Amino acid sequence: MKKHSITHYLNLKKNPKKTPLRCMAFALAAVLMISTLVLPVPASAKSLDTISVGLYFVNNALESANLQNVTGYGSGYELGLYDLDENGDYKQFVALAQTDVVDISMLIDRTQYFSGSGYTTSASSGLMVGAYHLELVYSYDSYQQARDTAMLYDDGFVAYSYGKYFVRFGSYATYADAQAESGLYADCTVTGESEYGITVVQTSTGRILFELDEGAGTNLGVKPLGSGETRTWFKGKQYNGSFRYDRPEGEAMHVANLLPLEQYVAAVLCREFGFSWPEEAMKAGACCIRTFAMTGDKHRTFDVCNSTCCQVYEGVHDGSQWEYILQLCEATAGECIYYDNQPILAVFHSSNGGATSSSADTWTMDYPYLQGVYDPFESLVSTGAKNWSATYSLSELTELAQTWGFQCSAITEVYVSEYSEQGNVNAVTFVDANETSHTFTGEDTTMFRSSAYNGSRRYVIIPPWGSAEVSDVKIGEEGTPGSDSNAQGSSEAGEFLVYDGVSTTAHTTISVLTASGPVTVSGEAQILRAETAQSSPGAETSTYPSVVLTTRTITNDTGDYMVYGSGWGHNVGLSAYGAYAMAQQGYSYTEILQYYYQGASIR
Numbered sequence: 348m349k350k351h352s353i354t355h356y357l358n359l360k361k362n363p364k365k366t367p368l369r370c371m372a373f374a375l376a377a378v379l380m381i382s383t384l385v386l387p388v389p390a391s392a393k394s395l396d397t398i399s400v401g402l403y404f405v406n407n408a409l410e411s412a413n414l415q416n417v418t419g420y421g422s423g424y425e426l427g428l429y430d431l432d433e434n435g436d437y438k439q440f441v442a443l444a445q446t447d448v449v450d451i452s453m454l455i456d457r458t459q460y461f462s463g464s465g466y467t468t469s470a471s472s473g474l475m476v477g478a479y480h481l482e483l484v485y486s487y488d489s490y491q492q493a494r495d496t497a498m499l500y501d502d503g504f505v506a507y508s509y510g511k512y513f514v515r516f517g518s519y520a521t522y523a524d525a526q527a528e529s530g531l532y533a534d535c536t537v538t539g540e541s542e543y544g545i546t547v548v549q550t551s552t553g554r555i556l557f558e559l560d561e562g563a564g565t566n567l568g569v570k571p572l573g574s575g576e577t578r579t580w581f582k583g584k585q586y587n588g589s590f591r592y593d594r595p596e597g598e599a600m601h602v603a604n605l606l607p608l609e610q611y612v613a614a615v616l617c618r619e620f621g622f623s624w625p626e627e628a629m630k631a632g633a634c635c636i637r638t639f640a641m642t643g644d645k646h647r648t649f650d651v652c653n654s655t656c657c658q659v660y661e662g663v664h665d666g667s668q669w670e671y672i673l674q675l676c677e678a679t680a681g682e683c684i685y686y687d688n689q690p691i692l693a694v695f696h697s698s699n700g701g702a703t704s705s706s707a708d709t710w711t712m713d714y715p716y717l718q719g720v721y722d723p724f725e726s727l728v729s730t731g732a733k734n735w736s737a738t739y740s741l742s743e744l745t746e747l748a749q750t751w752g753f754q755c756s757a758i759t760e761v762y763v764s765e766y767s768e769q770g771n772v773n774a775v776t777f778v779d780a781n782e783t784s785h786t787f788t789g790e791d792t793t794m795f796r797s798s799a800y801n802g803s804r805r806y807v808i809i810p811p812w813g814s815a816e817v818s819d820v821k822i823g824e825e826g827t828p829g830s831d832s833n834a835q836g837s838s839e840a841g842e843f844l845v846y847d848g849v850s851t852t853a854h855t856t857i858s859v860l861t862a863s864g865p866v867t868v869s870g871e872a873q874i875l876r877a878e879t880a881q882s883s884p885g886a887e888t889s890t891y892p893s894v895v896l897t898t899r900t901i902t903n904d905t906g907d908y909m910v911y912g913s914g915w916g917h918n919v920g921l922s923a924y925g926a927y928a929m930a931q932q933g934y935s936y937t938e939i940l941q942y943y944y945q946g947a948s949i950r
């Protein structure tokens with residue numbers, strides 16, 4: 348059978364009548380846990396020229412962490428600590444020492460061994476860096492003085508502790524080993540492992556370069572040396588800026604990357620939006636990322652982390668487009684999104700499939716600028732969110748409900764129990780064999796997945812052999828809503844455009860291939876309504892197009908429960924693919940932002 352993909356997006360009807368769903372059957376589904384892009388947090392502004400991004404911390408804190416200058420982007424490092432800046436953050440770098448070694452490892456101050464890929468306290472053989480040293484009884488006021496003395500010893504190095512420099516030498520695994528050697532030297536004592544100390548070594552040789560120990564609260568700062576942009580390898584990724592190492596619990600190190608805000612925005616933009624997107628969409632994305640960074644307050648010792656908990660950050664994009672993306676970010680440098688003079692919660696998602704959802708329906712917090720709006724733009728982008736479908740047997744639905752926390756017996760029925768005004772799912776109810784029902788609401792309703800897409804909030808659940816109405820959301824022209832008003836993506840009412848990889852043809856009935864067989868979709872489209880142009884309060888000149896909904900019926904002849912939807916994400920705030928489409932239509936980044944964050948201003 349020839350495989351077709353549909354070029355427009357099939358969405359559910361506004362407030363469809365709930366039909367009781369009889370349970371019967373069967374099918375597939377891989378259940379993935381949702382990674383939440385963001386949780387709503389109270390927004391407050393902070394000044395942020397330099398951002399600190401947590402890379403490894405708490406559960407994945409490290410006993411050792413290595414760095415290597417990227418060839419051509421720096422050579423050696425300044426070593427020091429981060430002091431409080433004028434905002435009360437540990438971002439003020441204070442240089443204490445320097446090295447021209449390009450490969451260094453930071454070790455918690457315990458005896459460690461090089462395992463081939465890195466240092467570890469658990470190994471007992473290999474290149475050894477001992478935690479015990481001999482220390483001269485004198486202290487020094489400057490690094491240079493201490494350094495000159497340290498060079499008189501074969502493996503001498505400088506340590507900084509409680510505001511003074513010291514000279515240490517030797518590297519022993521135990522106190523006894525160090526003590527046995529100490530008799531050979533004048534004026535020295537044994538110094539040992541430390542709860543908060545951090546040792547810097549040359550990775551390849553284990554030679555100690557520097558030690559820092561200021562007791563509780565110690566942090567080590569490492570700033571690459573270089574005349575221009577610096578880049579540094581860390582665990583297979585390249586980073587701009589500097590690094591900070593803390594041992595807040597006295598054990599493994601927390602690692603943060605400190606870099607100029609706009610470089611961070613550019614790096615996240617490459618990851619979240621794709622660097623070849625239209626400029627105005629990228630600028631809109633940059634404003635979202637920057638605003639989110641300005642308001643992030645989930646973490647104590649850094650501004651944001653590098654995961655979906657905050658925003659995914661994987662260091663500098665190592666491609667030819669990097670300079671261009673950086674320039675795009677700098678074109679909006681410092682600009683954030685505000686509502687009532689407060690920076691907004693600038694959440695975004697990949698694709699909403701036809702309409703956004705309000706924050707109130709998603710996370711219970713009601714923000715005036717995070718309301719549900721129809722999205723007629725996404726359907727204009729062929730690379731945007733497409734339709735997805737997934738089929739579930741009753742046993743798979745049972746497993747799904749249990750995975751998501753429902754203590755239930757065998758599931759006998761599932762249905763959408765509440766839709767939003769724009770037709771997104773607000774609640775899904777599962778009924779089990781004891782006739783107990785359990786309802787998932789808000790972001791949890793993204794629980795259904797197809798193999799190709801993560802779920803969204805825009806779908807219908809069709810019982811075995813049942814049918815449901817879905818709606819397309821399209822751009823219409825005022826006065827002539829619907830039908831063929833848009834040459835770029837829509838079709839005559841009741842028709843489906845099918846792209847077979849070569850050409851696009853119109854059909855009144857199509858088959859959709861699902862994992863358990865074909866599903867018939869028959870064209871019974873009708874124009875529901877045209878909305879008047881939505882204009883943005885903040886921009887008098889902007890006029891957004893009217894929105895047209897067309898409906899049609901999907902018949903589920905698979906014998907399984909079928910979930911038929913569109914979009915990818917939690918549906919709140921800006922749609923990345925919607926921004927892409929709006930930019931292609933000639934909208935500016937401020938118009939894009941004001942469509943998805945209604946009533947907001949950008950400055």
Ligand SMILES: [Zn+2]
Nearest residue numbers: 645652656657
């Ligand atoms: Zn985080």
